[in-house]
Amino acid sequence: MTAVEAFAQFEATWRPQVEATLEALLPQGQGQVGQVEEGMRYAVLGGGKRLRALAVLAAAAAVGGEPAQALPAAAAVEVLHAYSLVHDDLPAMDNADQRRGQPSVHKAFGEATAILVGDALLTFAFELLGRLPALAGVSEAVSLACVRDLAVAAGSQGLVGGQEADIRAEELEPSESLLQAIHDGKTGALFGACFRLGARIGGGTEEQVEALGRFGQELGHVFQIVDDLLDVVGDPALLGKAVQADAAQQKLTYPRLYGVEAARQMARDRLDQALTLLEGLDAAVLRGLAERVIHRVR
Amino acid sequence: MTAVEAFAQFEATWRPQVEATLEALLPQGQGQVGQVEEGMRYAVLGGGKRLRALAVLAAAAAVGGEPAQALPAAAAVEVLHAYSLVHDDLPAMDNADQRRGQPSVHKAFGEATAILVGDALLTFAFELLGRLPALAGVSEAVSLACVRDLAVAAGSQGLVGGQEADIRAEELEPSESLLQAIHDGKTGALFGACFRLGARIGGGTEEQVEALGRFGQELGHVFQIVDDLLDVVGDPALLGKAVQADAAQQKLTYPRLYGVEAARQMARDRLDQALTLLEGLDAAVLRGLAERVIHRVR
Numbered sequence: 001m002t003a004v005e006a007f008a009q010f011e012a013t014w015r016p017q018v019e020a021t022l023e024a025l026l027p028q029g030q031g032q033v034g035q036v037e038e039g040m041r042y043a044v045l046g047g048g049k050r051l052r053a054l055a056v057l058a059a060a061a062a063v064g065g066e067p068a069q070a071l072p073a074a075a076a077v078e079v080l081h082a083y084s085l086v087h088d089d090l091p092a093m094d095n096a097d098q099r100r101g102q103p104s105v106h107k108a109f110g111e112a113t114a115i116l117v118g119d120a121l122l123t124f125a126f127e128l129l130g131r132l133p134a135l136a137g138v139s140e141a142v143s144l145a146c147v148r149d150l151a152v153a154a155g156s157q158g159l160v161g162g163q164e165a166d167i168r169a170e171e172l173e174p175s176e177s178l179l180q181a182i183h184d185g186k187t188g189a190l191f192g193a194c195f196r197l198g199a200r201i202g203g204g205t206e207e208q209v210e211a212l213g214r215f216g217q218e219l220g221h222v223f224q225i226v227d228d229l230l231d232v233v234g235d236p237a238l239l240g241k242a243v244q245a246d247a248a249q250q251k252l253t254y255p256r257l258y259g260v261e262a263a264r265q266m267a268r269d270r271l272d273q274a275l276t277l278l279e280g281l282d283a284a285v286l287r288g289l290a291e292r293v294i295h296r297v298r
Numbered sequence: 299m300t301a302v303e304a305f306a307q308f309e310a311t312w313r314p315q316v317e318a319t320l321e322a323l324l325p326q327g328q329g330q331v332g333q334v335e336e337g338m339r340y341a342v343l344g345g346g347k348r349l350r351a352l353a354v355l356a357a358a359a360a361v362g363g364e365p366a367q368a369l370p371a372a373a374a375v376e377v378l379h380a381y382s383l384v385h386d387d388l389p390a391m392d393n394a395d396q397r398r399g400q401p402s403v404h405k406a407f408g409e410a411t412a413i414l415v416g417d418a419l420l421t422f423a424f425e426l427l428g429r430l431p432a433l434a435g436v437s438e439a440v441s442l443a444c445v446r447d448l449a450v451a452a453g454s455q456g457l458v459g460g461q462e463a464d465i466r467a468e469e470l471e472p473s474e475s476l477l478q479a480i481h482d483g484k485t486g487a488l489f490g491a492c493f494r495l496g497a498r499i500g501g502g503t504e505e506q507v508e509a510l511g512r513f514g515q516e517l518g519h520v521f522q523i524v525d526d527l528l529d530v531v532g533d534p535a536l537l538g539k540a541v542q543a544d545a546a547q548q549k550l551t552y553p554r555l556y557g558v559e560a561a562r563q564m565a566r567d568r569l570d571q572a573l574t575l576l577e578g579l580d581a582a583v584l585r586g587l588a589e590r591v592i593h594r595v596r
Binding site: 154160 | 466
């Protein structure tokens with residue numbers, strides 16, 4: 001079985017479990033605060049590739065753990081990812097009307113509610129990690145380490161910092177180092193955290209947590225290069241959103257800085273380099289996940 | 299020494315420590331993401347009464363703990379409170395130009411950065427709680443319980459839910475139960491969490507955590523009634539923001555529903571009832587804090 005097949009089988013088994021876990025854990029829209037909770041479900045349950053969740057589960061398996069035990073943490077990273085999309089789509093940010101082929105949250109629920117939906121999702125991601133001992137039988141020490149990992153990845157030196165760099169890039173001199181900072185934050189940090197969480201919950205050593213975290217960080221860069229490429233050459237019907245948005249907003253991207261072909265090659269080289277971090281692990285599924293990331297069309 | 303004097307002495311000792319802790323723990327504005335971290339410092343360090351932080355410290359002391367050990371958790375609740383103000387002030391929410399006598403964050407840094415500043419502060423609050431074992435010598439079990447408490451208080455059934463109810467109140471029939479839901483979420487939940495966190499870190503029993511949490515929830519209601527009253531009868535120079543904003547936005551408030559005098563009396567009655575929850579605790583400072591809350595003019 002090739003790595004691509006191994007991942008396809010893993011995805012077929014676990015993606016429905018991720019959906020079911022999200023469905024079960026998300027609040028149901030109680031009482032007078034129903035709009036926000038309805039918006040939370042709309043933002044999270046509206047499809048999505050679940051690559052981050054599958055990364056958590058696959059990392060747990062790669063260190064000898066049980067993917068099922070990592071499902072609540074996988075749900076937490078999908079919830080956090082959904083928050084970042086809701087806020088990024090806001091009029092003051094990327095002003096995106098569509099997401100996954102549907103109206104973005106602020107288009108469907110209004111801007112004030114969209115801000116609150118994002119806030120509630122970000123908060124809920126940490127609630128889930130705080131509940132890992134009850135939800136997944138994980139130790140308090142591991143759960144708390146997951147809280148720290150996700151907070152650092154999501155914070156001002158991670159996801160939020162990447163968004164800031166992305167927004168401010170148009171005022172600054174385009175450079176490789178600025179582009180790295182954008183990708184480190186926008187995607188690298190959270191992908192890194194996915195692998196760290198999975199490795200922790202799977203019972204990995206601190207060395208394995210670090211190695212898988214670095215692999216995830218690199219895979220996040222590759223994901224973002226492909227994301228930038230898809231905005232230039234992708235199919236809007238498959239993507240479920242408009243293309244050429246980056247160029248319209250003068251975003252700093254790999255294709256803008258190096259051209260499409262060179263950017264493609266850089267993604268491949270970067271991924272091949274990153275794959276060496278997986279030596280010594282039971283990592284066919286992770287290698288297949290990596291191929292999915294670089295060959296994705298949506 | 300009266301309760302008011304006990305609290306004044308406590309405040310004189312600990313408020314500067316809260317400021318110093320926030321100053322030391324907040325990120326310093328590194329690299330290309332300096333704007334967001336500068337905005338975080340602007341939002342948190344711009345004054346404020348620090349009543350929530352002092353509640354954490356006083357609750358720790360009330361169960362026999364050491365306030366100093368609760369300083370990082372006190373910083374976390376102030377950081378979380380600051381996030382909620384930054385997002386509430388946004389144009390799509392309360393559209394407030396001023397806060398504590400200064401331009402609100404979106405006026406000073408722009409709307410996109412203000413959204414990110416709020417997101418980063420919310421995330422940082424959980425990072426701090428995740429680091430309590432290292433920062434404060436607190437057990438992993440207690441730290442994780444603090445994460446859960448704060449997440450529940452801040453989420454869709456707490457702070458965010460209160461904001462939603464507040465925004466949507468103008469479309470709904472004014473009622474006592476809607477007003478309760480607004481206050482429960484907007485202020486009750488976070489005040490409750492402050493007391494729970496302090497009681498946990500101070501080594502309180504689960505019964506003490508619950509009793510102090512309920513006291514905090516009630517004190518939050520009283521705080522919010524006074525807040526609504528100050529918007530009608532307060533001095534804008536002392537408050538550092540415009541008054542009559544609630545009436546302009548047709549907010550559902552105690553003075554609107556019952557009139558100023560009845561609202562004052564309801565706050566007093568509610569506080570007297572709540573104070574019975576403190577029986578059996580070493581609670582002079584907490585009683586003084588309660589008097590501060592009900593007599594505050596800013």
